[in-house]
Amino acid sequence: MRPSISSIWVYLSASPLLWLVATLWAYILAHWLHERSGRNPLVSSVSIAVIALITLLVATGTPYETYFQGAQFVHFLLGPATVALGVPLYTHLASVRRLFVPMLAALVAGSVTAIVSSVGVAWLAGADILTLKSLASKSVTTPIAMAVTQQIGGLPSLTAVFVILTGIIGAVLVTPLFNALGIRDRQARGFAAGVAAHGIGTARAFQVSDVSGAFAGIAMALNGILTAILVPLFARFFS
Amino acid sequence: MIVAFSLFVLCQLIGEFLVRLANISVPGPVVGIILLVCWLSWRGEVPADVQRTSSGLLTHLSLLFIPAGTGVMVHIHKLRVEWLPILGALLLGTLLTLIVTVLVFIAVSRLTGAGPAADAAADHAS
Numbered sequence: 001m002r003p004s005i006s007s008i009w010v011y012l013s014a015s016p017l018l019w020l021v022a023t024l025w026a027y028i029l030a031h032w033l034h035e036r037s038g039r040n041p042l043v044s045s046v047s048i049a050v051i052a053l054i055t056l057l058v059a060t061g062t063p064y065e066t067y068f069q070g071a072q073f074v075h076f077l078l079g080p081a082t083v084a085l086g087v088p089l090y091t092h093l094a095s096v097r098r099l100f101v102p103m104l105a106a107l108v109a110g111s112v113t114a115i116v117s118s119v120g121v122a123w124l125a126g127a128d129i130l131t132l133k134s135l136a137s138k139s140v141t142t143p144i145a146m147a148v149t150q151q152i153g154g155l156p157s158l159t160a161v162f163v164i165l166t167g168i169i170g171a172v173l174v175t176p177l178f179n180a181l182g183i184r185d186r187q188a189r190g191f192a193a194g195v196a197a198h199g200i201g202t203a204r205a206f207q208v209s210d211v212s213g214a215f216a217g218i219a220m221a222l223n224g225i226l227t228a229i230l231v232p233l234f235a236r237f238f239s
Numbered sequence: 240m241i242v243a244f245s246l247f248v249l250c251q252l253i254g255e256f257l258v259r260l261a262n263i264s265v266p267g268p269v270v271g272i273i274l275l276v277c278w279l280s281w282r283g284e285v286p287a288d289v290q291r292t293s294s295g296l297l298t299h300l301s302l303l304f305i306p307a308g309t310g311v312m313v314h315i316h317k318l319r320v321e322w323l324p325i326l327g328a329l330l331l332g333t334l335l336t337l338i339v340t341v342l343v344f345i346a347v348s349r350l351t352g353a354g355p356a357a358d359a360a361a362d363h364a365s
Contacts, residue, residue, distance in 0.1 A: 023302075023305055023306060023309075024302070026305065027299075027301070027302040027305055031299075031301075031302075044301075045301050046301045046304050046305060046308055047308075049305045049308075050305060050308040050309050050311065053305065053309045054309060054311075054312045057309070057312065058312070064309065064310060064312055064313050067306075067309065068306060068310070071305070071306030071309065072306065074302060074303060074305065074306050075303065075306040075307060077296065077303050078268075078303045078304075078307075079248070079251045079267075079268045079271075080244060080247040080248050080251060080268075080296065081247075081296040081297065081300055081303055082251075082266075082268035082269065082271065082272065083247040083248075083250045083251050083254075083268050083271035083272055083274075083275055084247055084275075084292070084293040084296045084297055085272055085297070086250075086271070086272040086273070086274075086275030086276045086279065086293075087275070087279070087285055087289060087290060087293035087294075088293070088297070089272065089276055090275075090276045090279040090280065090285065091285065093276070099348060101347060101348075101351045102343075102344050102345075102347040102348035102351060103344070105343050105344070105347040106340045106341075106343040106344035106347065107340075109339050109340060109343040110336050110339055110340030110343070113332075113335050113336045113339040113340070114332060114333075114336040117328075117331060117332040117335045117336065118328040118329065118331075118332030118333075119328070121324070121327050121328040121331045121332060122324045122325060122327070122328035124324075125323060125324030125327050125328070126321075126324055127321050127324035127325065127328070128321070130317075131317065131321055131324070131325065135325070135328055135329075135332075138329065138332070139332070139333070139336060141300075142300075142303075142304045142307070143268065143300075143303070143304075144266060144268070144269055146307055147266030147267075147268060147269070148266060150266075151264045151265075151266060152264070155314060156307060156310075157307050157308065157309075157310025157311050157313065157314065158311065158314050158317065160304055160307040160308045160310070160311070161308060161311045161318075162325070162329060163304075164304065164308065165329050166329055166332070166333055169329055169330060169333045170333045170337065173333065173334060173337065174337060177334070177337060177338070178337075178341065181338070181341075183341055183345065185341075185344075185345055185348075187344070187348075188341045188344040188345050188348070189341060191340065191341070191344050192336075192337050192338075192340035192341035192344065193337070195336060195340045196333050196336035196337045196340060197333065197337075199300060199301075219340075221272070224269065224272075225269055225272065225273070228265050228266055228269040229265055232263075232264035232265065235264075236264075
């Protein structure tokens with residue numbers, strides 16, 4: 001007797017293979033849309049893929065745990081990909097030693113501002129402690145931000161959403177804001193984009209100029225490291 | 240590719256070991272970045288294989304956020320209740336961070352005399 005389509009579905013929908021394939025193709029589709037939009041920061045590939053997958057999971061009544069059994073193979077690569085950030089960091093470090101002091105000052109000021117202002121505003125507006133912990137590292141690249149949130153007992157998946165939204169906000173704001181303020185220094189503009197809006201800000205900076213992009217890249221990597229040190233310290237101090 | 244990937248996971252593993260040994264709350268992969276940069280500085284160059292594998296992983300970095308990002312479906316309730324403080328924190332936080340960072344960068348580079356002198360030249364080159 002031939003098995004029915006529904007019995008094959010029951011088997012596949014519980015298998016890691018189906019959800020691994022779904023994750024990869026959701027990304028490919030979303031990435032294609034992002035490219036088609038002229039890399040518009042508002043058409044973010046992560047947001048599109050996440051919305052598509054959640055719709056699929058809700059429609060098929062699949063719990064997140066079942067989905068993650070398949071998606072964990074992709075998720076695992078976050079660790080080695082974080083380490084891989086060391087390569088562009090090393091490449092840029094050699095070329096921008098001249099501006100070491102202003103970069104360090106801007107990095108410390110920006111990193112502290114990012115943590116204190118976001119947690120402060122949310123605290124004043126009445127967000128609960130889990131939200132505050134998940135917000136603290138929202139300006140740094142997702143793999144580091146999620147690891148930091150995990151360390152201090154927040155919700156890493158909530159942090160992933162905050163990080164992506166921060167990146168989109170930063171990428172949309174950066175050019176009109178600095179034009180309005182009359183700031184023309186491309187190195188400073190790029191560096192600020194990298195500190196405030198990690199990889200999405202860096203991608204935006206590269207669209208403006210190579211100089212801005214290089215400074216954004218180094219800012220993103222340095223802020224990732226500094227935030228990973230500062231947030232657990234602040235968390236220990238306030239708890 | 241396999242050698243470079245093995246190098247990255249080795250740096251991550253040593254990083255995880257060191258943060259537990261030192262009992263500090265820094266993520267292991269972040270210590271892994273520092274180890275990799277130290278190794279590259281010691282080598283004095285980026286081997287082609289390491290460069291390719293790093294670019295390969297970083298070009299499609301956004302793919303790697305999707306499994307975790309999808310996890311937000313578990314927290315939909317939280318977002319619905321707290322959307323206002325969250326949106327306010329993200330908007331104001333990002334705006335302030337951009338302004339503070341750019342102003343400190345410019346002020347300190349003027350103070351140290353490392354101003355944007357090379358900026359115009361670099362722009363023409365790019």
